[in-house]
Amino acid sequence: MISPQALALAQELVRMNTVSANSNLELIHFVRDALRTLGVASRLTFNADKTKANLFATLGEGKPAGVILSGHTDTVPWDGQDWTVDPLSAAVQDGRLYGRGSADMKSFIALALANAQAFLDSAAPFAIHFAFSYDEEVGCFGVRELIADLRDAGIRPLACIIGEPTGMVPAIAHKGVYRYKCCVRGKEAHSSLTPQSVNAIEMAARLIGKIRDMAEGFEDNEPRYEGFDVPFSTASVGQFHGGIADNVVPRDAEFRYEFRDLPTADVRAMQQAVLDQARALEPGMQRVASDTGFRFETICEIPSFLGSVDDPVTRLAQRLSGEKGTTLVAFGTEAGLFKNAGIPTVVCGPGHIAQAHQPDEYASLDQLARCEAFMRGLAASRSIA
Ligand SMILES: [Zn+2]
Structure with missing residues (x-):
């Protein structure tokens, strides 16, 4: 069962209209403010006209390096689609969270944020980073600024988990x-x-x-x-x-x-x-x-993405998700950009791509619960892999 607090957070993010054509600052400021109350500072990197931002934050400041939890904040639009629920309603029905972005991919972001205190309390020897980007759906544009900022700031994360909807099965390759x-x-x-x-x-x-x-x-x-x-x-x-x-x-x-x-x-x-x-x-x-x-x-x-079953981050995702295997996905993600920046990467998140970009997009509460267990397991981890 997903905790009520985490589900409420996922609903709150789904209710924010962050179609790629719009500003995502409402969501970014919400996350920034939530982290600030926990004493965590955020690095924001903006687009040219400052209407959109990426957020990067480190939970566990002082630890040598960390694992990135990465998600894009923007969604595709729903013009002309036949929805039976309001795309911004975040309705919970029949064991599912409905709404644009519920699967792709606000639930992952919400579950990361819901576990922020657990990451801060973690005795793990590595930090957890949040990397939440803009304009992924229109060409993975935002995250390039975020990755450049990390390089300029000398921040060298150990690994990256991208929470695109894979049904919580670790994915190690996609095409470009x-x-x-x-x-x-x-x-x-x-x-x-x-x-x-x-x-x-x-x-x-x-x-x-x-x-x-x-x-x-x-x-x-x-x-x-x-x-x-x-x-x-x-x-x-x-x-x-x-x-x-x-x-x-x-x-x-x-x-x-x-x-x-x-x-x-x-x-x-x-x-x-x-x-x-x-x-x-x-x-x-x-x-x-x-x-x-x-x-x-x-x-x-x-860029295409090719991880490896032998990467520690793949084994970490397998252990935390309880999945023994790995999969390939048909859709593009930011994974190739993180990998090309020298950060071992895996794609693993709740919900299924079959429901993404569709009318009545949803993620099942069962998938959200599996992702919550993944986050809790990460907070309790003592090593990568
Ligand atoms: Zn996506």
């Missing part, structure tokens, strides 16, 4: 998500005069064909990484815009595409192959008009 926008500038003309034009849609299509060929190449040739739903890297085009009329050769076209790379794949080489193809097409375009060509923008680059 790399998204780009390609803007094609051609030259317009009456469609009866095509030799005097550069058709932006057709040039875009050539590049899209390249991306499709690459995707088929991954499927045919890439060494498999068993355990993922799709055990090879994928590429796809998600949006396309172009053209104004049937009889006008289009000057502009724009498309967005993504790679979801295996942890064992080279995603930089994937994007480079697209850039190379664009550079190869440009001379032919520029023979007609010099200001034509391709321009690329990065939408997001969320």
